[in-house]
Amino acid sequence: MAMVLKLFWVALLAALALLQTAAHTIDLAAHEERCFFEDMHVGDEMTLTFQVGGGGHLDIDTRLTDPDGQLLYQLLRHDTGTYEFVAEKDGRYTYCFGNNFSTVSHKTVSFNVHGVLYLADDEGLMPAEHELRELAANIQLFKDEQEYLVMRERIHRNTAESTNTRVKWWSVLQTVLVVLVCAFQVYFVKRQFEVRRAV
Template identity: 75%
Template sequence: MLGALLVLVAVLAQCALAHTVDLHPNSEHCFFEDMHSGDEMTLTYQVSGGGHLDIDTWIKNPDGQTLFEQIRKDTGSYEFIADKDGRYTYCFSNEFSHVTDKTLSFNVHGVLYLTEDEGLIPAERELRDLANNIQMFKDEQQYLVMRERIHRNTAESTNSRVKWWSIMQTMLIVATCGFQIYFVKR
């Protein structure tokens, strides 16, 4: 029983993977997960930079049928339970953009399915729920960090533009005053 508990904790600790990918214009990145019937998988993603912060996303089962698809969205989440054994594919596409690179962060996490017959005791169930809640908290934290980064970049860009506009206005006022003084003295 203790061995099963340690295996469950080790599996849950390794189920969470965070990735950051740069999607170039007219490009697509696909990833694969080999799953067994009954395994759970959750995919969450967030575009944190580039253009209108939008990409295309889809997930396909081993037969090539589309399980999930979002077109030109900046964030998304999809959770599913595998209905058959095989390789599940999830792709991110920036093919509709011809100019702008996009920065994408995504998380893939899952839970191996254990039935009551396989010895899932209440403590293991509580551990699984706790691990899922921790992962949701981690995903939310990562989302907030990315949003803060986007807003900070926007604020710094606006600050730079205001600074240069103010310098340009000051130079224009000094030049106008100099011209007026020259014109009046003449």
């Protein structure tokens, strides 16, 4: 009975670890930077993934700092990125997305933050508990991959719709030009064959 109860608590912790995952989508105006934070303890794991879904050249600046303000991760003008780390200090870890270099276009950014909060030492776990933790981690990887594919599908759909609109208007412009050239040619040829009478 004690083993079943212990397995129940491990399964509950694994489910809570999955609920710790947060998927967010934000809009960054030109010259804007948005920062978020996570309170962590020594040994906690965190993974930050982001994907730019629209706007400009699909690039942003990303940085992550520790509680002392030391830079842990920085990526300039990229459309996607992943960073995972283990906290070495207790405190507030801050991650920021910036569109500071853009003068006109706003960007849409989707990002996920997930992690494992270790409440107990792994060495005392039973094999089934290890399997549950691995299962929770694999489910998280699957969710991340699915969210990435959804974002890529959205980017490709927007590109296809934009291309379709441009092709449509280019076809309309070509049709108007062909009609105007035909009208001019008919007028010009008709004028060449007019009979001119001398007075």
